[in-house]
Amino acid sequence: MATASALPAPGGAGRRKPIFRRRVAMPGLGLTLGVTLLWLGLLVLLPIAAVIVRSLGLGPAHFAEVALSARALAAYRLSFGAALAAAAINGVFGLLIAWVLVRYDFPGKRLAGALVDLPFALPTAVAGIALTAIYANTGIVGGPLGKIGITLAYNPAGVVLALIFIGLPFVVRTVEPVLADLGQDIEEAAATLGASRLIVFRRVLLPEILPALLTGFALAFARGVGEYGSVIFIAGNMPFRSEIAPLLIVTQLEQFDYEGATAIAAVMLVVSFAMLAVINLIQARERTWRNGG
């Protein structure tokens, strides 16, 4: 910025009007926007259009029949229910981890902070077999739990467990920066007025971080609904019981039932877009609220 103002004004020395700097037009819009729109259109918009057009082509009655079959409904229930449960659990533990990482000092803190990102980088299939190895009744955690009657693999609980793994960094990474930016002055003010730590947390801190927490929750939920790789190894995959919606799509494709697969995919696409709209809305409201306050 300083470099720019130190440069000679455009228009040359002859005109000597350094105060009115002529703005130069930024080049490259045609080329870069062209490449962007072409790549976006071919790789993203055309394929999405294919799903929408093909499912519209089924006609409303047939579409409803295959998209809302009993088996499909059971699969949606599991995918949405498990994603909701996992996002809620991640809301609690993600907030706890973000809090501990921002507010406290302890040995191994940097390592703990780096570990949080592992689900972003670890391939989902690897996560799936690893979680199964730990939590199946032969694993080092699943074994002892099995003896007291708790089974976490090959049932809906396994789905929730995989989605907790996948969603955790979304909550931690959205809450963390907001928590770090919070000044401690309002907390001090509240404490001076006699509020206990718990009341300060509930009445002062929680309202401040709630939009970020909701965004993290929504991101984790949206990711969980469509998740496939980490789930199928630990879920058990029994139709009507532990079969997630993406797996049902794969099963129907393998049986060459393209209509059924397309209809379920269309339902999931619409839900994803609705989730994206909700997330954008939360973030837009958070921004105006922050700028306004």
Next chain:
Amino acid sequence: MKSATTEARGIRALLIGLALVWLALIILLPLLAVFAQAFDKGFATFWAAIVEPDALAAIRLTLLTAIIVVPLNCVFGMCAAWAISKHDFRGRDLLTTLIDLPFSVSPVVAGLMFVLLFGANGWFGPWLIAHGVRIMFAVPAIVIATAFVTFPYVARELIPLMSAQGKAEEEAALTLGAGFFQTFWHVTLPNIRWGLLYGVLLTNARAMGEFGAVSVVSGHIRGLTDTMPLHVEVLYNEYNFVGAFAVASLLAALALVTLAAKALLEWRHRDSIAASGH
């Protein structure tokens, strides 16, 4: 003495303990399990599973896919970031949202989309078959599906970074007579290189590890169209656990390298990637 804005020591220790136990149960233990299982029968068995021909073919295919997809999405990401952050045009916010779309599409749905385009019953399927072009259940489909799921990463890193940097430096270069490519190469690129590297790392990790989308379009032809994650699944379903975890441990090692590089970048160049979200 107890400060007004922190917790009592006991509560602090309790919260730290709870957070660490949760991280250990959910993240650390599964990570360790990958390596423990891979070396369960000793190094020789591990090594045999890696150098077995089908595993080598899977490693080659995964590398090939990444080598094609990462540069493509890198160029796209730089173009998108330049257009969006250095220019003002109608529909700019919509374009930014559309670029994020692949993040919210289930990988399986992404794979299905390309079946509907390139499969035998797809929009272009009959034409492709008539002209002898093989996309479905072959390497091209794997590359295309991987390009879809990794589409937003570079753009997402660069857009906030380049917006925050403004355009004063580019304007100065242009005023001095530099062309578009000169300006980009000598002025913009040095400013965004760490953010770009970060985006490339994330793109590469996802490209090598993608499972759902690739699983739908690959056709699972062993030794030909199985990528590393798909090969892991095949071995696992054959109860060859040591083999599955051996190949998986290579992918886990890649994830660790990615995380280490990310931590290093954040630590050494915090300012030049700070504008990005995470």
